[in-house]
Amino acid sequence: MNEQYVWDLHQVDETQVAIVGGKAAHLGALSRIEGVHVPGGFCVTTKAFRRIIEQTPSADDLLDRLARVTPDDREAIRVLSAQIRRAVEATPVPDDLAADITRALARSGGEGAAYAVRSSATAEDGPTASFAGQQDTYLNVVGPTAVLRHVSRCWASLFTERAVTYRHRHGIDHRTVHMAVVVQQMVFPDASGILFTADPVTGHRKVATVDAGFGLGEALVSGLVNPDVFTVRDGEVVSRVISAKRRAVTALPAGGTQEVVIEAQRQEEPALTDAQAVRLVELGRRIEAHFERPQDIEWCLADGDFRIVQSRPITTLFPVPESGDRDNHVYVSVGHGQMMTDPMKPLGSSMWQLTALVPMHEAGGRLFVDVTRRLASPTSRVTLLDALGKGDPLIRDALETVLDRGDFVPSLPDPEPAGPPPGGAPAPIETDRAVVGGLIERSRTSLAALEREIRTKSGPALFDYLLEAFEEHRRIVGDPLSMQAIMAGMEATWWLNDRLGEWLGEKNAADTLTLSAPDNITSEMGLALLDVADVVRPLPEVVAFLRGVAADDDHFLEELAKLTGGPEVRDVIEAYLDRYGMRCVGEIDITRPRWRERPGALVPAILDNVRNFEQGAAERRFELGRQRARQKEQDVLSRLRAQADGDRKADETKRMIDRVRTFIGYREYPKYDIVSRYSLYKQALMGEADRLVQAGVLTEREDVFHLTFQELHDVVRSNRTVDPQLVRQREEAFRAHQELTPPRVLTSDGEALTGVYRRDDVPPGALVGVPVSAGTVEGRARVVLDIADADLEAGDILVTAFTDPSWSPLFVGIAGLVTEVGGLMTHGAVIAREYGLPTVVGVEGATRLIRDGQRIRVHGTDGFVEILT
Numbered sequence: 110m111n112e113q114y115v116w117d118l119h120q121v122d123e124t125q126v127a128i129v130g131g132k133a134a135h136l137g138a139l140s141r142i143e144g145v146h147v148p149g150g151f152c153v154t155t156k157a158f159r160r161i162i163e164q165t166p167s168a169d170d171l172l173d174r175l176a177r178v179t180p181d182d183r184e185a186i187r188v189l190s191a192q193i194r195r196a197v198e199a200t201p202v203p204d205d206l207a208a209d210i211t212r213a214l215a216r217s218g219g220e221g222a223a224y225a226v227r228s229s230a231t232a233e234d235g236p237t238a239s240f241a242g243q244q245d246t247y248l249n250v251v252g253p254t255a256v257l258r259h260v261s262r263c264w265a266s267l268f269t270e271r272a273v274t275y276r277h278r279h280g281i282d283h284r285t286v287h288m289a290v291v292v293q294q295m296v297f298p299d300a301s302g303i304l305f306t307a308d309p310v311t312g313h314r315k316v317a318t319v320d321a322g323f324g325l326g327e328a329l330v331s332g333l334v335n336p337d338v339f340t341v342r343d344g345e346v347v348s349r350v351i352s353a354k355r356r357a358v359t360a361l362p363a364g365g366t367q368e369v370v371i372e373a374q375r376q377e378e379p380a381l382t383d384a385q386a387v388r389l390v391e392l393g394r395r396i397e398a399h400f401e402r403p404q405d406i407e408w409c410l411a412d413g414d415f416r417i418v419q420s421r422p423i424t425t426l427f428p429v430p431e432s433g434d435r436d437n438h439v440y441v442s443v444g445h446g447q448m449m450t451d452p453m454k455p456l457g458s459s460m461w462q463l464t465a466l467v468p469m470h471e472a473g474g475r476l477f478v479d480v481t482r483r484l485a486s487p488t489s490r491v492t493l494l495d496a497l498g499k500g501d502p503l504i505r506d507a508l509e510t511v512l513d514r515g516d517f518v519p520s521l522p523d524p525e526p527a528g529p530p531p532g533g534a535p536a537p538i539e540t541d542r543a544v545v546g547g548l549i550e551r552s553r554t555s556l557a558a559l560e561r562e563i564r565t566k567s568g569p570a571l572f573d574y575l576l577e578a579f580e581e582h583r584r585i586v587g588d589p590l591s592m593q594a595i596m597a598g599m600e601a602t603w604w605l606n607d608r609l610g611e612w613l614g615e616k617n618a619a620d621t622l623t624l625s626a627p628d629n630i631t632s633e634m635g636l637a638l639l640d641v642a643d644v645v646r647p648l649p650e651v652v653a654f655l656r657g658v659a660a661d662d663d664h665f666l667e668e669l670a671k672l673t674g675g676p677e678v679r680d681v682i683e684a685y686l687d688r689y690g691m692r693c694v695g696e697i698d699i700t701r702p703r704w705r706e707r708p709g710a711l712v713p714a715i716l717d718n719v720r721n722f723e724q725g726a727a728e729r730r731f732e733l734g735r736q737r738a739r740q741k742e743q744d745v746l747s748r749l750r751a752q753a754d755g756d757r758k759a760d761e762t763k764r765m766i767d768r769v770r771t772f773i774g775y776r777e778y779p780k781y782d783i784v785s786r787y788s789l790y791k792q793a794l795m796g797e798a799d800r801l802v803q804a805g806v807l808t809e810r811e812d813v814f815h816l817t818f819q820e821l822h823d824v825v826r827s828n829r830t831v832d833p834q835l836v837r838q839r840e841e842a843f844r845a846h847q848e849l850t851p852p853r854v855l856t857s858d859g860e861a862l863t864g865v866y867r868r869d870d871v872p873p874g875a876l877v878g879v880p881v882s883a884g885t886v887e888g889r890a891r892v893v894l895d896i897a898d899a900d901l902e903a904g905d906i907l908v909t910a911f912t913d914p915s916w917s918p919l920f921v922g923i924a925g926l927v928t929e930v931g932g933l934m935t936h937g938a939v940i941a942r943e944y945g946l947p948t949v950v951g952v953e954g955a956t957r958l959i960r961d962g963q964r965i966r967v968h969g970t971d972g973f974v975e976i977l978t
Contacts, residue, residue: 111152112165113156113157114153114154114156114157114206114209114210114214115151115152115153115154115157115209115212115213116128116151116154116208117150117151117152117213117216118133118136118137118140118147118149118150118152118291118293118302119137119140119149120137120139120153121133121134121136121138121152122134122137122138122141123135123137123138126231127155127231127287128154128155128156128305128490129152129154129155129289129291130152130155130228130229130230130231130287130288130289130291131229131230131231131232131275131421132227132228132229132289132291132419132421133152133229133289133291134229135400135419135420135421136239136291136293136418136419137261137431138399138400139399139417139420142395142396142399143393144392145362145392145395145396145417146414146415146416146417147416147417147418148225148293148294148295149217149218149293149294150217150224150225150291150292150293150294151213151216151217151291151292152229152289152290152291152292153210153260153289153290153292153523154289155231155288155289155290155620156288156515157206157289157290158204158264158267158287158288158289158290159263159287160206161197161200161202161261162197164200164203165196165197165199165200165311166191166200167196168193168197170190171193171196172193172283172284173450174189175190175193175283176282176283176284178277179277180274180277180278183251183270184275184797186270186273186277187270189273190268190269190270190272190273191270191639192199192466193265193268193323194265194266194268194269195265197261197264197265197268197943198261198262198264198265200261201540202237202257202261204241204764205863207253207257208287210256210257210260210292211253211257212442213292214253214256214292216343217292217294218294220252220253221251221252222251222294222295223249223250223251223294223360223364224249224250224251224256224292224293224294224295224435225246225247225248225249225250225291225292225293225294225295225296225297225418226246226247226250226256226260226263226291226292227246227247227263227290227291227292227293228244228245228246228263228267228290228291228558229265229270229288229289229291230244230267230272230286230287231285231286231287231289232281232286235287240710242269244263244266244267244269244272244288245262245263245269246263247259247262247267247702248265248295248325248327248360248365248366249295249360249361249364249365249366250295250364251363251364252364255364256292259292259521260374262292263288263290263972266288266290267287267288267420267918268283270599271580274869274877274965278842279848280282280844282496282696283301283483290668293418294417295360296411296416297323297359297360297411298313298325298326298409298410298411298416298695299323299324299410299411299412300321300322300323300324300380300381300409301318301321301322301324301325301326301329301407301408301410302320302321302322302326302329302336302380302403302407302408303319303320303326303329303336303404303406303407303408304316304317304318304319304320304389304390304393304404304406304408304796305317305319305403305405305406305423306390306393306394306396306397306403306406306423307403307423307426307561307859308340308860309405309423309425309426311860311861311862312426312427312817312852312859312860312861313856313858313859313860313861314403314429314858315342315343315858316340316342316347317341317342317390317393317394318338318339318340318341318342319337319338319339319340319341319381319386319389319390319425320336320337320338320476321336321337321338321339321379321380321381321386322334322336322337322354322357322380323354323357323371323375323380324357324358324359324360324369325357325358325360325366325409325535326407326409326418327358327366328354328356328357328358328368331358333356333358333368334352334354334355334356334357335352335353335354336352336354336380336561337349337350337351337352337354337379337380337381338352338882339381339383341384341387341390341876344387344390344391346383346386346387347389347935348867349378349379349383350775351378351379352377353376353377354371354376354377354380355371356368356369356370356371356375357369357371357693360957363581368534371861379564381410382629385410388415388481389408389415391796392408392415392819395463396420398415400420400422402422402423403422403423403426403859404420404421404422404423404630405420405421405422406419406420407419407420412504424845424848425849425856425858426459426859427472427473427849427850427851427852427856427861428472428473429472429855429857429859430471430472430477430479430857431470431686432470432479432857432894436857437481437517437518437519437831437856437857437858438479438481438857439478439479439480439481439482439484439508439517439518439855439856439857440470440472440477440478440479440571440854440855440856440857441477441480441497441508441853441854442475442476442477442504442851442852442853442854442855443461443469443475443476443477443478443506444475444476444491444543444579444851444930445501445504445851445853445911445930445931446501446932447695447697447904447935448911448912448913448928448930448931448935448936448937449695449696449698449911449913450475450850450851450910450911450930451475451698451847452473452475452696452801452843452846452847452849453474453475453476453698453700453817454474454698454700454814454815454818454839454843455814455815455817455839456699456794456813456814456815456817456818456821457697457699457701457756457814458471458473458474458475458476458698458700459700459817459818459819460790460818461476461697461698461699462476463576463749463818464582464583464586464783464786464801465583466583466586466587471559472855473555473846473849473851474537474842474843474846474847474849475846477855478945479860480493480508480942481518482521484508484512484518484854485513485518485519485520485521486521486522486523486524487520487523488523490512491522493508494508494509498902499603499854499932499933499934500638500932500933500934500935501930501931501932501935501951502864502866502879502880502932502951503863503864503865503866503951503953504853504854504864505864506864506866506867507853507854507862507863507864508854508862510862510864511854511856511862514881515844517856518866520700520865538590538593538594540597540764540768540771540772541769541771542627542628542769544590544594544772545594545628545771545772545774545775546628548588548590548591548594548775548777548778549628549778549935551585551588552585552778552779552782554790555585556583556782556785556786559578559786559789560789562574563575563789563792563793564793566793566798567796567798568797568825568930569822569825569826571793571794571797572821572822572824572825572826573682574703575790575793575818578786578790582783582786584837584895585779585782586779586782586783591779594772594775595772595775595776595779597768597771597772598768598771598772598773598774598775598776599773599776599934601619601765601768601769601772601773602619602623602769602933602934604765605619605622605762605765605766605769606618606619608758608761608762609745609762612749613745613748613749614760615745616880616883616970616971617880617882617969618741618883619769619942620768620882620883620884620942620945620969621737621738621741621743621883621945622738622741622745622766622770623732623738623770623773623942623943624737624738624837624942624944624945625722625731625732625733625734625735625738625767625788625943626738626770626773626943627770627774628774628775628778628905629773629774629775629776629777629781629939629940629943630774630777630778630781631777631781631914631917631939631943632777632940632943632944633772633937634688634689634692634779634914634917634918635917635918635919635920635921635940635944636727636730636731636759636921637685637688637689637716637727638685638714638718638815638918638921639676639722639726639727639730640681640727641681641685641715641718642715642718642719642722642726643724643725643726644677644678644681645678645715645719646719646724647674648672648673648674648675648678650673650674650675651669651672651673651674651675651678652716652719654668654669654672654675655669655715655716656716657711658709658712659709660709660710660713660897661707661709661710662709663706663707663708663709665708665709665712666679666682666683666708669682682711682715685707685711686704686708688762689704689706690703690705690708690785690788691703691704691705691784691785691787692789692914692915693707693710693915694710694895694896694913694915694916695913695915696784696787696913696914696915697783697784697787697913699787699790699791699794700811700814703788703791704915705788709753710897711897711918713896713897713900714896714899714918715900717899717900717919717922718899718918718921718922720902720920721901721902721903722921724921725838725847726921727921730921730944734943734944734945737945739771742763742766743877744761746759746763747764749762757769757822773939774943776916776934776939777936777939777940779916780936781914784914794813795813796823797813797821797825798810798811798812798813800824801813801824801825803833804828805830806828806829806830806831806971807824807830807831808831808833808836810917812831814834814837815836815839815840815843816839851862863953866878870971871971871972871973872973872975874953874975875973876949876954876958876973876974876975876976877952877972877973877978878927878950878951878952878955878972878974879931879932879933879936879949879950880939880948880949880968880969880970880971880972881931881933881935881937881941881942881948881949881950881969882926882938882945882946882947882969883947883949883969883970884925884945884946884947884969885947885967885968885970885972886906886924886925886946886947886966886967886969887964887965887966887967887977888904888905888906888924888925888964888965889902889904889906889928889962889963889964890905890906890959890960890961890962890963890964890965891905891906891907891908891923891961891962892908892909892910892956892960892961893907893908893909893960894909894910894956896915896916896919899919901919901922901923903922903924904924905922905924906923906924906925906926906927906967907920907923907925907926907927908927908928908955908959908961908965909928909929909956910928910929910930910933910955910956911928911929911930911937912926912928913936913937914936914938914940916937917936917937917940917946920940920941920944920946921944923946924946924947925946925947925948925967925969926941926946926947926949926950926967927947927948927949927950927952927955927959927967927974928948928949928950928951928952928955929951929952929953929954929955929956930950930951931948931950931951932950932951935950937950938950946969947967947968947969947970948967948969949967949968949969949973949974950973955974958976959976960973963976963977963978964976964977964978965977
């Protein structure tokens with residue numbers, strides 16, 4: 110036997126994926142696990158595949174053309190992939206390779222035996238992408254000629270339309286993936302199916318699910334029958350659903366398979382007994398322990414013995430944060446509160462952890478806070494649920510779901526009340542704009558010191574300085590007076606909505622009363638871009654030039670200065686960047702490109718403003734908002750004074766209106782302070798990255814994004830070369846994290862909880878969410894997943910996953926807003942109220958359920974969205 114081309118399965122293990130592909134590597138590893146029976150066979154290695162591709166006419170040209178196709182060009186993918194498959198299948202198997210395969214058949218069970226011929230790609234069954242169902246498997250193949258023909262088909266199946274599209278979407282180069290082929294002795298099972306060692310829906314790691322049907326597993330995979338479903342936990346079946354299995358797929362004597370009708374009396378019999386289901390799960394737990402992650406396992410039952418024919422990681426599960434113990438933990442998503450649920454790269458997540466006021470845990474590229482202890486104590490539980498519920502009712506519902514089970518979170522007594530703080534409790538903050546002015550000035554002074562001092566640092570001294578700077582960062586963010594100012598605005602908002610709802614039947618009255626509130630740095634940012642558009646609008650040559658600027662064009666300002674009126678436009682954009690250039694989409698992740706680094710990202714919003722507004726729009730909008738707030742104030746006060754005890758109610762309400770308008774704008778400033786610091790940290794770290802590249806320690810400057818802050822510190826201190834393989838692994842993990850949807854709440858058992866709205870006051874078919882900015886508006890939905898793709902007209906309703914402050918420049922030109930993430934006091938909600946946009950947030954699946962261009966009606970007062978067309 111030529112060992113370049115054919116290996117027996119018992120020779121194979123997980124380290125040989127490049128030679129035998131993912132499936133074969135896993136099968137070889139499975140065969141070494143005690144008590145796990147794997148059908149015998151061999152593997153035709155990737156060396157044979159590469160030889161076939163080299164001998165396939167036009168393969169190089171077709172692969173080059175395929176690489177240039179975009180993932181959305183389905184027709185081109187269909188045509189090219191079919192051409193490659195035909196070319197591969199038409200290439201004859203060389204005589205020496207055919208002889209090797211024939212000899213392996215003779216050893217495995219004889220040339221007349223039946224075999225399963227199965228694809229095993231090098232990118233298959235990996236920890237971050239399973240490629241399940243992407244390539245082909247052929248069952249009950251009899252005879253050497255048939256086996257060779259089906260080996261060729263497996264090679265060709267690397268280029269099925271679904272496999273090509275999958276690789277495109279996961280950023281995998283077609284030339285880097287190769288195909289091996291597994292040939293195994295055929296099993297003729299009484300029953301077969303799939304075992305998930307973790308619940309594939311909830312993610313619960315202690316719950317296993319067994320799908321089972323009669324005959325070959327093809328009946329289940331193809332959807333021919335509904336399986337029996339057994340749910341197993343702690344060694345017992347906790348639920349079962351027995352389906353009517355009217356059909357099965359069985360083997361034909363001469364080869365191939367057939368669909369048969371199950372006898373009527375057997376159709377509703379279980380395919381497995383409870384004892385067999387439990388025994389199968391025990392096998393699955395052994396396999397899971399070996400691979401150290403939950404598994405999706407294909408199994409067969411023949412003559413009372415389970416045979417395992419495949420095991421792959423379940424790649425759709427959200428990872429569980431490391432806790433360091435075996436206690437129960439409940440985690441709450443940080444991203445949902447920050448309106449940024451995208452994954453962060455290691456440098457970004459580690460720096461957010463280092464600058465945060467509370468400990469945070471990373472999982473799946475996202476950050477979570479462990480709230481277990483606060484849930485365990487009755488008093489802190491009430492406070493936590495109330496605070497989180499006001500921010501995001503779905504988080505509260507998910508936490509209550511966990512608590513209602515009664516056995517997951519231990520109940521602890523309230524801690525002994527602490528004595529009064531030194532000097533007594535802080536005095537209530539006065540309603541005085543000077544408080545806000547003082548806080549802003551304190552932030553500016555601290556930032557100026559940071560900017561001045563960080564320029565003088567480099568090498569290990571920079572990192573020592575940054576650790577000190579992070580202390581100052583936390584001190585500014587956690588300043589008790591700053592916290593009081595934020596809470597004063599929020600509490601006044603809640604007071605006004607509650608009291609005016611009770612006294613006047615007004616819903617969300619504070620939405621109008623806070624229009625054009627002072628000191629809101631984020632709403633000022635949106636209005637300032639209208640002023641930029643005012644300078645651009647009278648200059649047709651500049652407008653035409655900007656229409657050709659790409660979002661990733663970092664140098665267009667230099668070209669702009671060469672046009673008539675260009676220097677003036679360049680200067681106003683530069684001034685805008687001086688004030689707001691530290692911002693960007695996903696700005697809590699320091700690795701994201703800031704507007705100052707990528708000014709082209711602002712161009713679509715500038716052009717939208719040029720098209721949709723007239724000169725002076727910013728000042729008019731602000732003044733209109735202020736007038737509407739003043740009219741609303743006069744209206745509610747006059748209506749209150751007409752009531753019994755009206756003077757008292759009106760006086761209290763006036764004090765709260767003054768208070769909310771004094772403090773609510775400041776709600777946005779601490780985030781501005783944070784991202785301003787992040788911009789300075791990043792400039793210093795990227796300077797360090799450039800030095801590492803020059804020293805040959807780093808391949809690319811942006812490789813630092815895939816190191817944690819601590820790892821980067823170690824590299825700078827040691828000058829030790831960064832392993833390119835580590836960077837590639839981190840890049841691959843980040844791509845996998847992008848495919849995951851982070852839960853609002855996650856338990857240490859891996860259970861992901863989203864929460865539900867428990868409301869019966871919405872029309873049938875309406876999408877339910879949280880009302881955060883009053884009003885009702887009807888218009889065209891524009892579903893925008895990337896701000897760079899936004900193309901908005903006046904009257905459009907923006908539908909997106911989340912909006913952090915960087916989206917606010919778009920708010921000035923839209924009529925309404927719908928997001929999947931958010932709560933009453935998240936940044937998008939605050940700015941929506943500031944601009945008077947009817948808004949509903951927390952609409953689960955909005956970007957999937959609402960199609961771009963549909964007409965929708967947003968009920969910002971009542972918290973639901975109707976799809977009209």
